[in-house]
Amino acid sequence: MNGRGRALPLSLYFFGLIALLYLPIAVLFLFSLNANISLSFPLKGLTLDWYEKLFDSPAVLRAARNSLVVAAGSGFAATILGTMVSILYLRYQFRAREFLMALAVLPLIVPYIVLAVALLLLFSVVNIDRSLWTVGIAHTVVALPYVVLIVASRLAGFDPILEEAAMDLGADYPTTLRRIVLPVIFPAMVSAYITAFTVSFDEFALALFLAGTEPTFPVYLFSQLRFANRLPVMIALAVLLMLVTLTLVFISERIRRAE
Amino acid sequence: MKPRKSMLFAAQGLMLALALVLSACGAPPPATEAPPADLTGSLTVLDWAGYDAEDFWIDFKNTYPKVTVNFEIGASDADIYGKMKAGDQADIFHPYTGWLQFYVDEGLVEEIDTSKLTNWDKVPDNFKKIGQIDGKQYFIPWDWGFTSVLYRTDKIPEGVDSWSALMDPKYAGHVSMWDDGPGAVTVSTYIHGYDETAVTAGQLASIKDEWIAQRDLNLFYWAGEPELVEGMKSGDVWLAYAWQGAYALLLGEGVPVEYANPKEGRNSWVGVYGIRKGTENYDLALKFLDMKLAEATGNNVVNLFYYGHSNQDVMSGITDETLKQAFSVDDPDILNKTNFTPNLTADQRDAWTAMWAEVKAAP
Amino acid sequence: MGRSESRAVTTPVPSRPSDTLPHPAARGMGEGRGGGLDRRATFRWLYLPPLLWLGLFFLIPLSLMAAFSFRANIRGNLLQWWTPTLAHYTSLAATGSYWRLLGISALMAFGVATIAVILAYPVAYFLAFRAGRRAGLYLVLLLIPFWTSYLLRVMAWKLMLGTEGVINSFLQYVGLIQEPLTALLYNRNAVVVTLIYVWIPFATLPILAALQRIEPNLFEAAADLGARPFQQFRRITLPLSLSGVFGAFFMVFIPTIGEYVTPLLVGGSRGSMYGNIIQDFFTKAANWPLGSALSMVMLVTTLLLVFIATRIINIRDLLE
Numbered sequence: 001m002n003g004r005g006r007a008l009p010l011s012l013y014f015f016g017l018i019a020l021l022y023l024p025i026a027v028l029f030l031f032s033l034n035a036n037i038s039l040s041f042p043l044k045g046l047t048l049d050w051y052e053k054l055f056d057s058p059a060v061l062r063a064a065r066n067s068l069v070v071a072a073g074s075g076f077a078a079t080i081l082g083t084m085v086s087i088l089y090l091r092y093q094f095r096a097r098e099f100l101m102a103l104a105v106l107p108l109i110v111p112y113i114v115l116a117v118a119l120l121l122l123f124s125v126v127n128i129d130r131s132l133w134t135v136g137i138a139h140t141v142v143a144l145p146y147v148v149l150i151v152a153s154r155l156a157g158f159d160p161i162l163e164e165a166a167m168d169l170g171a172d173y174p175t176t177l178r179r180i181v182l183p184v185i186f187p188a189m190v191s192a193y194i195t196a197f198t199v200s201f202d203e204f205a206l207a208l209f210l211a212g213t214e215p216t217f218p219v220y221l222f223s224q225l226r227f228a229n230r231l232p233v234m235i236a237l238a239v240l241l242m243l244v245t246l247t248l249v250f251i252s253e254r255i256r257r258a259e
Numbered sequence: 260m261k262p263r264k265s266m267l268f269a270a271q272g273l274m275l276a277l278a279l280v281l282s283a284c285g286a287p288p289p290a291t292e293a294p295p296a297d298l299t300g301s302l303t304v305l306d307w308a309g310y311d312a313e314d315f316w317i318d319f320k321n322t323y324p325k326v327t328v329n330f331e332i333g334a335s336d337a338d339i340y341g342k343m344k345a346g347d348q349a350d351i352f353h354p355y356t357g358w359l360q361f362y363v364d365e366g367l368v369e370e371i372d373t374s375k376l377t378n379w380d381k382v383p384d385n386f387k388k389i390g391q392i393d394g395k396q397y398f399i400p401w402d403w404g405f406t407s408v409l410y411r412t413d414k415i416p417e418g419v420d421s422w423s424a425l426m427d428p429k430y431a432g433h434v435s436m437w438d439d440g441p442g443a444v445t446v447s448t449y450i451h452g453y454d455e456t457a458v459t460a461g462q463l464a465s466i467k468d469e470w471i472a473q474r475d476l477n478l479f480y481w482a483g484e485p486e487l488v489e490g491m492k493s494g495d496v497w498l499a500y501a502w503q504g505a506y507a508l509l510l511g512e513g514v515p516v517e518y519a520n521p522k523e524g525r526n527s528w529v530g531v532y533g534i535r536k537g538t539e540n541y542d543l544a545l546k547f548l549d550m551k552l553a554e555a556t557g558n559n560v561v562n563l564f565y566y567g568h569s570n571q572d573v574m575s576g577i578t579d580e581t582l583k584q585a586f587s588v589d590d591p592d593i594l595n596k597t598n599f600t601p602n603l604t605a606d607q608r609d610a611w612t613a614m615w616a617e618v619k620a621a622p
Numbered sequence: 623m624g625r626s627e628s629r630a631v632t633t634p635v636p637s638r639p640s641d642t643l644p645h646p647a648a649r650g651m652g653e654g655r656g657g658g659l660d661r662r663a664t665f666r667w668l669y670l671p672p673l674l675w676l677g678l679f680f681l682i683p684l685s686l687m688a689a690f691s692f693r694a695n696i697r698g699n700l701l702q703w704w705t706p707t708l709a710h711y712t713s714l715a716a717t718g719s720y721w722r723l724l725g726i727s728a729l730m731a732f733g734v735a736t737i738a739v740i741l742a743y744p745v746a747y748f749l750a751f752r753a754g755r756r757a758g759l760y761l762v763l764l765l766i767p768f769w770t771s772y773l774l775r776v777m778a779w780k781l782m783l784g785t786e787g788v789i790n791s792f793l794q795y796v797g798l799i800q801e802p803l804t805a806l807l808y809n810r811n812a813v814v815v816t817l818i819y820v821w822i823p824f825a826t827l828p829i830l831a832a833l834q835r836i837e838p839n840l841f842e843a844a845a846d847l848g849a850r851p852f853q854q855f856r857r858i859t860l861p862l863s864l865s866g867v868f869g870a871f872f873m874v875f876i877p878t879i880g881e882y883v884t885p886l887l888v889g890g891s892r893g894s895m896y897g898n899i900i901q902d903f904f905t906k907a908a909n910w911p912l913g914s915a916l917s918m919v920m921l922v923t924t925l926l927l928v929f930i931a932t933r934i935i936n937i938r939d940l941l942e
Contacts, residue, residue: 014748021767024778081672109924111880113904114917118683124346141680149869153828157835173664188831198768213329223308238770253759337908477891493786612907619894620719
């Protein structure tokens with residue numbers, strides 16, 4: 001294979017990109033410690049006040065929790081449904097095959113605002129109250145294309161011959177799927193889940209229209225941004241969420257490496 | 260800001276004393292109503308972001324501590340109107356002048372029994388009128404403010420005295436207009452002396468051309484006040500179409516700004532509260548609106564958000580110099596020189612918003 | 623990345639009537655075998671949930687909005703039958719600036735997608751072939767910034783790119799420029815750059831998925847036959863990853879046509895995209911019918927572009 005020396009420019013490129021991605025976050029982190037409500041240099045002194053205030057506001061923490069719940073749930077639903085579609089598309093022949101695939105990917109084309117208003121109408125017609133559930137339903141729909149694209153990409157190159165062999169040996173189809181296909185596409189499914197989670201977590205338009213009295217974090221952030229003096233607390237929350245996530249990720253990596 | 264326990268006790272004590280006095284006088288007790296401190300129930304309010312903070316309904320919270328108030332967030336007037344049309348079950352909602360006619364036409368709002376509002380007499384007549392459509396009181400005026408030209412005195416030492424400054428090539432690249440079609444039409448009608456309630460198609464076409472040309476001067480359209488404040492603070496924006504909240508904020512930050520008194524007159528807008536038609540909580544909603552007009556709530560609106568309040572005691576009680584300047588409290592004539600936003604018809608709304616969309620889409 | 627493979631059969635199995643089995647997809651529904659559900663029965667379980675979900679929560683609302691585009695306005699009872707009108711479509715056809723903006727938005731989306739995919743490819747390559755066991759960690763690291771509010775991140779960027787921002791201050795300090803650069807923000811270029819920046823991590827994923835299923839044996843075999851690394855890339859890696867590349871391209875291209883948040887934040891007065899117009903008609907004008915009509919036009923246009931693109935790609939396959 002290629003020599004290790006070739007790895008250097010590529011890893012430079014990768015870590016350069018990572019640096020660029022985290023640069024605004026570093027800036028936000030700086031401002032979360034800034035003793036000034038305005039987002040400008042120079043910093044007016046360091047303080048942990050904003051983080052304190054953060055824990056004093058249950059509404060903020062509740063909004064963060066709401067976003068986590070909706071993202072986790074809709075990500076899960078999207079991953080399951082999207083994997084089903086991928087398997088159907090690549091392992092079955094039926095008349096509506098192309099139609100189903102097109103339908104699964106179609107949410108990419110529809111502007112969120114259109115879907116938001118449309119779902120608003122639908123839910124009011126059937127008298128379903130707007131809530132985190134309705135937001136979750138909408139997020140599942142819009143995350144589905146990403147799951148399909150990622151999982152189908154992985155499954156496309158996997159020769160069905162192994163599944164054939166398993167079925168010949170007497171396995172029924174669900175077992176075949178479970179023992180043979182799933183382990184192969186599992187990394188892609190995890191990838192897809194993380195993507196779906198990400199799509200949901202910062203989603204605003206659908207959440208604004210379809211949330212009831214419990215806002216998700218982006219909606220809450222938007223509401224607080226009308227007050228310039230609330231900005232630092234929101235930044236503190238965003239940075240905190242980031243730090244917690246990073247910590248969790250590094251811990252899990254440590255655990256994995258220890259195994 | 261959490262309500263202080265002492266205020267709670269004071270309110271309860273007052274209510275109790277009142278009840279005792281009433282019963283002692285032999286006055287008939289209120290029919291089937293519990294004393295405020297014990298009144299239970301729940302209300303849902305469809306309100307703008309931020310107004311769900313307790314500060315902005317603190318009087319209601321203190322007087323009726325056992326009533327739960329839930330909030331739904333609306334992002335704009337169009338959003339609130341759309342949600343109400345789609346059958347939102349909120350008991351109370353918060354539109355602004357310009358949009359009120361639609362709610363009446365679509366049968367979405369209840370008439371308000373002002374005899375049950377204890378704070379109603381503190382609201383000046385011209386504000387009361389703003390909440391009246393077809394002669395009936397459908398809305399309660401609550402928050403209000405000015406629109407004018409905000410500018411940096413260090414960048415524009417000669418000052419600004421007309422709305423046409425927003426179109427002045429001298430300031431190319433340093434102007435910021437609000438992202439709103441009706442707002443743009445209003446400014447043009449002021450500049451050219453058109454009748455805002457009867458803009459002709461020809462006038463609208465020339466207004467469109469005017470704003471397309473203005474894009475060359477405009478740095479960005481601001482959608483929210485913080486955006487505008489940051490822009491002015493950094494010096495990128497020298498003058499802007501702005502509400503007085505931005506003015507007060509910037510003054511507080513020590514930025515040298517001035518809030519113009521254009522010769523065409525400032526604009527003023529009023530936010531109102533309405534009760535949804537068909538709500539089961541009409542009486543409770545009325546109480547909520549009544550408490551919205553009370554002083555502690557009003558003071559919070561003024562001090563925390565830099566908006567005006569419809570309770571004139573609150574306005575005359577302003578002591579902060581920055582706010583006095585922002586509201587021109589010392590100019591008793593200011594409201595007479597101000598153009599209040601009239602209510603649009605649906606056709607006007609469609610035409611003016613379409614005009615703005617074409618301005619943004621123009622090459 | 624480890625791939626589990628089924629264990630080799632070591633015990634002899636009774637021979638079957640036919641030795642060669644046709645591809646399951648070619649066989650249709652499949653015959654029942656052994657105990658438990660066969661392919662046909664499983665089909666129902668796989669087919670119904672996504673179909674129901676998409677049908678209920680996507681197709682129906684979408685049809686509702688499409689129907690609304692033929693409604694004059696949203697006055698009156700929303701669910702009452704209305705006389706359809708083409709008024710919005712005719713006024714759309716007459717407004718040249720909307721079409722022009724749609725074209726520009728499509729071009730911008732094309733540029734963003736192309737560049738994002740090109741820039742994402744090395745990232746995916748790194749993760750697939752160089753990151754080793756840390757690949758999962760790196761992937762997550764790539765995506766975590768997206769859990770911070772986009773609004774706040776762009777705010778931070780605007781701070782750095784503004785006339786009094788870090789970049790301008792630094793360049794002036796160093797003496798490279800005298801006046802601060804105003805071209806960094808509030809124009810169409812800023813929108814394109816920001817979108818590329820935002821999309822690279824997402825575009826990585828389909829490419830990565832495709833790269834991961836390339837068998838390492840292929841490289842060994844090629845190396846044994848004397849192929850140099852670049853040749854291996856050109857003849858093995860690139861062709862086999864194309865499905866991922868196209869997947870990534872469309873994943874970025876399609877939603878970007880209707881993008882509105884980024885133009886709003888960094889586009890300035892002239893940086894609006896087609897999505898902003900749609901957004902405004904819904905959230906500022908309460909003109910759902912016109913907004914729906916504009917959306918339908920964008921939908922059809924996008925579908926057309928995708929259709930044309932897939933035909934071109936297929937033709938290229940045929941030619942090779």
